[in-house]
Amino acid sequence: MANIAVQRIKREFKEVVRSEEVAKCAIKVELVNDNYTELKGEISGPPDTPYEGGNFVLEIKVPETYPFNPPKVKFMTKIWHPNISSVTGAICLDILKDQWAAAMTLRTVLLSLQALLSAAEPDDPQDAVVARQFKENPDIFWLTAKHWSHAYAGAPKSYPEFDAKIKRLVDIGVDEHRARVALSSYNWDLEKATESIFS
Amino acid sequence: MTSMIASRRRRRQRASVIQHTNRVQHRLETVDLCSSSHDLPSCIDLTCEGDEEEIVDLTAVNDSSIVCLGSVPTYLQNETQVRERNLRALRRHRSRSPVNTRQLTRRPNYSDPLPDYNNDIQHPSYDLGVTNDISGGAEEDESPPRRKITCPVCFDSDTAIQSSYRQLVSTICGHVFCNSCIYEAIRSNHSCPKCRKKLTLRQYHPIFL
Numbered sequence A: 001m002a003n004i005a006v007q008r009i010k011r012e013f014k015e016v017v018r019s020e021e022v023a024k025c026a027i028k029v030e031l032v033n034d035n036y037t038e039l040k041g042e043i044s045g046p047p048d049t050p051y052e053g054g055n056f057v058l059e060i061k062v063p064e065t066y067p068f069n070p071p072k073v074k075f076m077t078k079i080w081h082p083n084i085s086s087v088t089g090a091i092c093l094d095i096l097k098d099q100w101a102a103a104m105t106l107r108t109v110l111l112s113l114q115a116l117l118s119a120a121e122p123d124d125p126q127d128a129v130v131a132r133q134f135k136e137n138p139d140i141f142w143l144t145a146k147h148w149s150h151a152y153a154g155a156p157k158s159y160p161e162f163d164a165k166i167k168r169l170v171d172i173g174v175d176e177h178r179a180r181v182a183l184s185s186y187n188w189d190l191e192k193a194t195e196s197i198f199s
Numbered sequence B: 001m002t003s004m005i006a007s008r009r010r011r012r013q014r015a016s017v018i019q020h021t022n023r024v025q026h027r028l029e030t031v032d033l034c035s036s037s038h039d040l041p042s043c044i045d046l047t048c049e050g051d052e053e054e055i056v057d058l059t060a061v062n063d064s065s066i067v068c069l070g071s072v073p074t075y076l077q078n079e080t081q082v083r084e085r086n087l088r089a090l091r092r093h094r095s096r097s098p099v100n101t102r103q104l105t106r107r108p109n110y111s112d113p114l115p116d117y118n119n120d121i122q123h124p125s126y127d128l129g130v131t132n133d134i135s136g137g138a139e140e141d142e143s144p145p146r147r148k149i150t151c152p153v154c155f156d157s158d159t160a161i162q163s164s165y166r167q168l169v170s171t172i173c174g175h176v177f178c179n180s181c182i183y184e185a186i187r188s189n190h191s192c193p194k195c196r197k198k199l200t201l202r203q204y205h206p207i208f209l
């Protein structure tokens, strides 16, 4: 990797580790390999969001041309959010694309992602199904996102009603995650979700 | 018949006038209560003019939040400048021995009004990546705090930049970088790495500090 990219990441790594957000356990970054090309980020779900109490792991890949090009970031933890793919974890955020600037850092990226969890932009969606639910059924969206935070990010609160519906599908041989995706996509309508799985 | 209606209307009008005056009196009474502050020990007189010494400048303690007590000229209301002002006061307070002339470098005097050309462009901030190193030390007590400038792209300090035969440059939007970083940034992104203003390779120049 280019010399400047490695040097920058090394220095940023120190910056993030010393930052006050780390002290507050809001963000975290770890090295994945010794040559600083891949890192593991972590952000905590912001308060007053359905992600509260959850920890979301991010894959951060540093390109050779960093910092003149943005890092490639995606969610490793499954999450229900209009701007994040529930399938791949791909993120739709301007600063990770054309709005990147070389003076931005890992710290600003992680904080921006945390801000994205607080303020979704359904008109610029990454996941069309989630974005539609967000707009048309905000209450169901909130509960679904909270349910996913519990199932994948370790957030405390669970919904027995949702769990029961998932169990109904698991009992007839459906994979748990697949059941969760189908039910979430059909606003927890068991009949429609079942139909979508077996059609 | 008509006179009866007229008198009734008059009466109603009078009644409303009385109601109105009642309301006014009511309001006046309230005002009256408030103005007699000696009767209300819980009342805090905010109009009293305290001595200068009693004003605590909170900006000197916590430089992340600016609290301007009293009027501050607009050109001083930038965070960096306010910090600089506090640091100068601190420096005056700390340094007992005369300034070491060897250490003197030309640095912008933030207490002076900014020259006109700065007002031509809309600046999102004056963040030059400038940090003031005032961490204690016997040597630093005798000289002004060292002003550290770092390139916000490669994070190199001005001394590291100079020793590797690079130069500090400023863009027309007023942001400072090392010449190799701004060259690379404009070539790949055609914009300022700090504020994203569209830039060409002709829109930056060296600066001498």
Ligand SMILES: [Zn+2]
Residues within 6 Å of the ligand: B151, B152, B153, B154, B155, B156, B177, B178, B179, B180, B181, B182
């Ligand atoms: Zn540089």
Ligand SMILES: [Zn+2]
Residues within 6 Å of the ligand: B171, B173, B174, B175, B192, B193, B194, B195, B196, B197
């Ligand atoms: Zn700029």
